[in-house]
Amino acid sequence: MNRSNRRKLLQSSLILALPGVLRVLPDAVAAEPSAASEQSTGNNACNPLLSHSLRPLMSPEKLTLCDEYAGKVLLIVNTASKCGFTPQFEALETLNQRYADQSFTVLGFPSDNFRQELSTEKEVAEFCELNYGVSFPMFQKINVTAADAHPLYKDLAAATGSYPRWNFNKYLVNRQGTPVEYYGSSVQPLGDQIVAAIEKLL
Numbered sequence: 311m312n313r314s315n316r317r318k319l320l321q322s323s324l325i326l327a328l329p330g331v332l333r334v335l336p337d338a339v340a341a342e343p344s345a346a347s348e349q350s351t352g353n354n355a356c357n358p359l360l361s362h363s364l365r366p367l368m369s370p371e372k373l374t375l376c377d378e379y380a381g382k383v384l385l386i387v388n389t390a391s392k393c394g395f396t397p398q399f400e401a402l403e404t405l406n407q408r409y410a411d412q413s414f415t416v417l418g419f420p421s422d423n424f425r426q427e428l429s430t431e432k433e434v435a436e437f438c439e440l441n442y443g444v445s446f447p448m449f450q451k452i453n454v455t456a457a458d459a460h461p462l463y464k465d466l467a468a469a470t471g472s473y474p475r476w477n478f479n480k481y482l483v484n485r486q487g488t489p490v491e492y493y494g495s496s497v498q499p500l501g502d503q504i505v506a507a508i509e510k511l512l
Contacts, residue, residue: 356380357487362462367435367448381485383414383511388454390426390477391437398478399442401499406446412512416446423455424477484511
């Protein structure tokens with residue numbers, strides 16, 4: 311076989327082989343996703359903010375926020391039972407009930423970082439229910455300040471630039487699971503600022 315014929319045969323072989331290679335590689339990648347890909351699509355591909363698992367108050371088992379609250383507008387609040395802002399529980403409950411049928415909910419996270427929370431979860435639960443009729447979801451006691459914040463609050467702070475500076479700081483989260491606003495303790499739950507922001511997201 312002369313040089314010209316050998317060159318044509320080689321080119322023909324490569325052309326025939328390449329489609330096979332192109333078919334095999336995508337299938338192999340799809341069949342064996344990387345660890346990073348698996349992590350990013352976990353929990354139904356919800357926003358990382360909602361990928362955290364926490365125990366509801368007085369519950370022995372954790373739940374993943376994404377499973378319960380994906381697609382909802384959320385107001386996340388660090389609470390305390392012995393604070394000057396504790397009466398905001400009443401307004402938070404009113405806010406929760408007002409917009410509950412529009413896929414909105416308040417999420418309360420008791421914290422003793424400012425030394426104003428009761429000792430046990432049972433005491434917290436009884437206090438909230440008996441004094442303010444709280445029916446919105448309340449979760450386990452967690453740390454919310456920069457030094458040792460729960461990962462949920464680290465994510466909230468990273469998105470907004472602010473860790474809680476006191477009890478009853480508030481983070482508004484849109485339906486995509488992205489924090490969009492941060493409010494300090496003195497911003498009232500039923501004030502125009504928060505109400506207008508919630509209604510804009512609903």
